[in-house]
Amino acid sequence: MQLKNPRELVTATVLLAVLGLAAAARCDGALCDKSDKAALLAVKSALGDPPALSGWNSTAACCSWAGVSCNATTGRVTDLTVFALNISAPVPAAIANLTALRSVNLAYNRLHGGIPAFLGPRALPDLTFLRLDGNRLSGPVPPTATVFNLLLAGNQLTGQLPGTFAGAVFGDVDLADNQLTGDASVLFGAKKQLNALRLSRNRFEFDLGRVELPEAMDILEIDHNVVYGSIPAAAAARKWLAFDVSYNRLCGPIPQGRYTHRFGPKHFAGNMCLCGRPLPPCS
Numbered sequence: 113m114q115l116k117n118p119r120e121l122v123t124a125t126v127l128l129a130v131l132g133l134a135a136a137a138r139c140d141g142a143l144c145d146k147s148d149k150a151a152l153l154a155v156k157s158a159l160g161d162p163p164a165l166s167g168w169n170s171t172a173a174c175c176s177w178a179g180v181s182c183n184a185t186t187g188r189v190t191d192l193t194v195f196a197l198n199i200s201a202p203v204p205a206a207i208a209n210l211t212a213l214r215s216v217n218l219a220y221n222r223l224h225g226g227i228p229a230f231l232g233p234r235a236l237p238d239l240t241f242l243r244l245d246g247n248r249l250s251g252p253v254p255p256t257a258t259v260f261n262l263l264l265a266g267n268q269l270t271g272q273l274p275g276t277f278a279g280a281v282f283g284d285v286d287l288a289d290n291q292l293t294g295d296a297s298v299l300f301g302a303k304k305q306l307n308a309l310r311l312s313r314n315r316f317e318f319d320l321g322r323v324e325l326p327e328a329m330d331i332l333e334i335d336h337n338v339v340y341g342s343i344p345a346a347a348a349a350r351k352w353l354a355f356d357v358s359y360n361r362l363c364g365p366i367p368q369g370r371y372t373h374r375f376g377p378k379h380f381a382g383n384m385c386l387c388g389r390p391l392p393p394c395s
Contacts, residue, residue: 143182144173147209148189152180154206155192164197188212190238196220196246203228203244208235215241219263223247227264232256245286253292258282265289265310273298281305288312288333296334297323304328312336312356320344320362335359335379343367343386358382365394 149170156168168177174189175182181191189210200222207216208230216231216239227249233239234256242259249267255274257264260281265288272294283305292314299309300323308331316334321341325332331354332347339360347355348369355375359382366372366380366388377390387394 143175143184143187145182145187145189148182148187148212149174151206151209152177152189152192154209155194155204158204158206159194159199159201162197162199165194183212186212191215191217193217194221198222200224203231203249205230207231211236212238214238215243217241217243218247219243220246223249225249226251227254227257227269229254229256232258253287260284262286284308286310287314290314292316300324300326302327307331308354309333320357320360321364325350330354332356340384348372355379357386362386366391 152168152174153170156165159165174180175187179193180189182188183190190212191214192207192210195217196219198221202225203218203223205228213236223244227244230236231242232254240260242257242261243263244267245263245265247267249269251269252271253264253269253274255276258276258280261284262282263284263286265286267290269290269292271292273292273296278298282299285299285306285308288310289312294316295318296311296316297318299306302324304326305328306326307328309329310331310333312333313336315338317338319341320339320343323344325344325346330350330352332352333354333356335356335358337360339357339362342362342364343357343366345367348367350369350371352371355372356379358379362383363385366386368389373389375390380386380391
């Protein structure tokens, strides 16, 4: 179309601008699922309407809110982060309504109460990342918490690991600095995908010498527990990024490998009768 005078040019420019704004509005609306927005507002309310979440309001598209990510096609909320806001509250029940979530990060607040059963793939089938570390959560780990990356360190969790963990698929498990007890050997297995296991400063009790190290494992921190037996010989061949078995009840020679040698005596200290480099020689 050829414009014949300035007035037509101005009119066309305004029309294009209006159409562009309308299209953007439609896009923003499409990128914010209405039910998910309602759920997020309920989450905000349950957390006590913290000032840091003041941008979570009915006038803005929820996919533009801080700590919220969405699927670009469906507008469903896929990632929720409420990190280090010093919030004191239970885990909001409304999170269960965000059924397209892939990751939840509520770390380093003051969340209290138990870990809800809905925080797992049974209720949230796409959930693969759950971070609740650095809170004040108590009670047992629920059997539904079979999330691929499960980070629950630094809480007040008690009891034994649920039986469902034996058959679960994990990549990264961090249960350090809790009050957990019992047998954690169910997390091990040669064919399992687990690459990082942190159990430090609990009261886990199992025979380390009888477990098979997962093939992908390159982080093992089980210090300050009641683990007994010996260090598996397979540990010598691993390219460890982190390794700490100190302050347990382990005995026998430390498997000698290039990557076990990079860790000093403090990573093996405080056991019953471990010996060999970097500790004194076996007699």
